[in-house]
Amino acid sequence: MAASSSLFSCSRHTGVPALNISKHSKNNSWCHWKISNKPPMGQKFHLDDVIESQQFDRDTLTAIFEVARGMENIEKNSPGSQLLKGYLMATLFYEPSTRTRLSFESAMKRLGGEVLTTENAREFSSAAKGETLEDTIRTVEGYSDIIVMRHFESGAARRAAATADIPIINAGDGPGQHPTQALLDVYTIEREIGKLDGIRVGLVGDLANGRTVRSLAYLLAKYSNVKIYFVSPDVVKMKDDIKDYLTSMGVEWEESADLMEVASKCDVVYQTRIQKERFGERIDLYEEARGKYIVNQDVLNVMQKHAVVMHPLPRLDEITVEVDADPRAAYFRQAKNGLYIRMALLKLLLVGW
Amino acid sequence: MAASSSLFSCSRHTGVPALNISKHSKNNSWCHWKISNKPPMGQKFHLDDVIESQQFDRDTLTAIFEVARGMENIEKNSPGSQLLKGYLMATLFYEPSTRTRLSFESAMKRLGGEVLTTENAREFSSAAKGETLEDTIRTVEGYSDIIVMRHFESGAARRAAATADIPIINAGDGPGQHPTQALLDVYTIEREIGKLDGIRVGLVGDLANGRTVRSLAYLLAKYSNVKIYFVSPDVVKMKDDIKDYLTSMGVEWEESADLMEVASKCDVVYQTRIQKERFGERIDLYEEARGKYIVNQDVLNVMQKHAVVMHPLPRLDEITVEVDADPRAAYFRQAKNGLYIRMALLKLLLVGW
């Protein structure tokens, strides 16, 4: 499934039913459930798996963020640090992603859980052997309590979730989804700026290929009075599907070629890396694109005092190192927030609220 | 040492003494020891290492299976889940086998133990460095309490056991042995059918090359009134050494070309994968062999109600996916039983009965 269609598989906009795998019951009452600020302790989380951003409505995000906030305060050897004692997470990675894997494994261990690591999951289904993803999942679920899965094919996580009796978390499936990244981005905006309604966000860089900025735009549309600016080289502009979606949701957006002006107005400047691999042999186009919008001291100088610079990392030189020392450089805090979001999701999927 | 001779290194049949490494004492009294159904708690396990199927007599199997059965009932955070707390297992894998590795690591962690993982153990003895297996073992035993080892050379596990002062478990040594797989297969038959004496087992597929079916036939010979059917394409028929051995042990066996008839009579249909890599350039022979005996709905239809289908996994299409939904499809339960058998062996080797 292509990224663009996948992003809109929710029923409101495409007529295709959104993902709703209900493993443990067919009771869908959670759909009507009003999430208070504090859901009752121990109550079952209403999601069985974390597969795509579309699973999260605004109330769910609010509640997850509250759990994540609590995770920030867990002390070493406190009772909270043993929340997942006795639970075993398998990281089933069909392609390497050390950054994401370490973040999940740290999250599990920070909560007292244990980890089985598989960085070369492709070997399960090697050419010679040819096991299906479904068979691999049925085997691994016998060894663990939750599976965090990275795959090279869009839709693989959804297939795994349809097979498994234990929770699956999608840690990126090819050009498809990477929902925990989307959640940590929104969480970071709320933590840094203190609100999501009324936020002004400048999305900068490769807006055509980055699943990160696409998912972020999608989630921001759940909040009111949001304004989004797109700042990108012509060859990697935001695609129409997202623009149309934002319009349909009443989100204001505009394209701009003036990073300085956008930076002066925004609460968040979300920079991204221009992905060289998308340009094939046209190195000239790549070089032109990557040098066009750099976040540097000049950009910082026009930004508001409360505003922040974000980036999903890794970065090359699209943010200069001089920016790092400024308190508005939020990207390493953003990476750390990934830990808290993943701690929250592991806790919710394994032991509930 | 070739697989066939290795399989029969026990003294009764070849005059070669069976493996009997006694690390901690030269006292062989366990040979005469009558295993009751419940050996006294904490008593030393009479094996120092798990190297090959020949180490296990019928009483030992019975006792191990009883421990494995107990493992099925260990609850999260119960005292049982902390049986191996403080113990450290090193997985020393000279070739990748994610499935086997995860099973062992899960077993260790389910009992509260810890794991050191080495998936690229060849690097220890890289061409440039050239360390012997013995030196590697002496180093790794300084860091751990038990070593689970996978190697590409037949006999490697035995050499490791001869060197180490800590227990070694053979997780497969090339064309040689894979004793924990053999144990989990027998355990699964007992769990699924409720007995081993008088069992009727159909071994199907690649019987020439599969060490799994060879070891299974060897262990089944320890039980009475067993009948074994061999169903395989001509190019991969069961070899004479096993047939002769079964005959010498009074086990009835026959070859058949009629899978439907065998399936209708058996308690267990044990399907295996035809290994493409054995056919070299003769892809035509491979294609002919692999399509010949498929376990599908038609086979299920003639099988008895209490009978089961087993497979060591991974499977390709030698069992069709339609079979998965039938309660008689035991292969994923079989994979899970590997966890319990490995938990039992780790417990026995590290802390005794």
Next chain:
Amino acid sequence: MAASSSLFSCSRHTGVPALNISKHSKNNSWCHWKISNKPPMGQKFHLDDVIESQQFDRDTLTAIFEVARGMENIEKNSPGSQLLKGYLMATLFYEPSTRTRLSFESAMKRLGGEVLTTENAREFSSAAKGETLEDTIRTVEGYSDIIVMRHFESGAARRAAATADIPIINAGDGPGQHPTQALLDVYTIEREIGKLDGIRVGLVGDLANGRTVRSLAYLLAKYSNVKIYFVSPDVVKMKDDIKDYLTSMGVEWEESADLMEVASKCDVVYQTRIQKERFGERIDLYEEARGKYIVNQDVLNVMQKHAVVMHPLPRLDEITVEVDADPRAAYFRQAKNGLYIRMALLKLLLVGW
């Protein structure tokens, strides 16, 4: 930075200030601090990181060795085995070194700590992505409490330490330093011989390229009445920088071509591997060099009763296997001492004395 200059970066000899990264305070009072045999429990360790041998003066070595000695006696499931419970160590290896990695991971787990493993840290900064080491460190320090790092570039560990707010341990940075190896070597001499002052050590083999023997010579110079013998093929003789340094420190040394005579006089025969990769196409020179000085039964026969043979491992045939059975073969005990030294350093950096 080349190994030779790096080794002498301490201010006394080059005018260049020695490494002195003070993360948590700029208070240098530890320089004047008299280490008693028992520093007060819980007092902060005066080093923030372990980057190079030059950080360790004689008093610090004595105190670390005392902690390491205590580590030898920690029992399974005793309070000592939980010293680092709740702490998380990341092993960030840019090149594989299974031996060193397992030793650190075992050390951490023996103290109740947890581990995040990265054997392919290069992937963080792959060609396509191009993240700097500094960015990687800032990300990983968000997930862990201490980073053990192996890198292919000399000076990488120092750069990491300058960036990180958590402790960094250098587990080898290219041709640069491998300080924990140097410490375990000195610790082993003290454990085996019972003293360091007045010791006579024969360094044998590849003295030109081995960072091990260079660091060992450097650290031994901190003790009094030490005598060092260099025994090596001409093509891999000890370089002048170390010789000059020893002379400047008042350490007696001599070169010898007679291994038997040296062995008869020494407390320690420290053998090393001739590194084939240093000889390029001159296989003839390599073969000549590697066969020249072998430690075998003849050498043992002339050695004193209390003397020992050491080797950093892996060995090829520069020590014959017949030597292994002699109680004076200390190299596997030496490897195990690496565990205790690393336990001590992890404890000191994370929770202090």
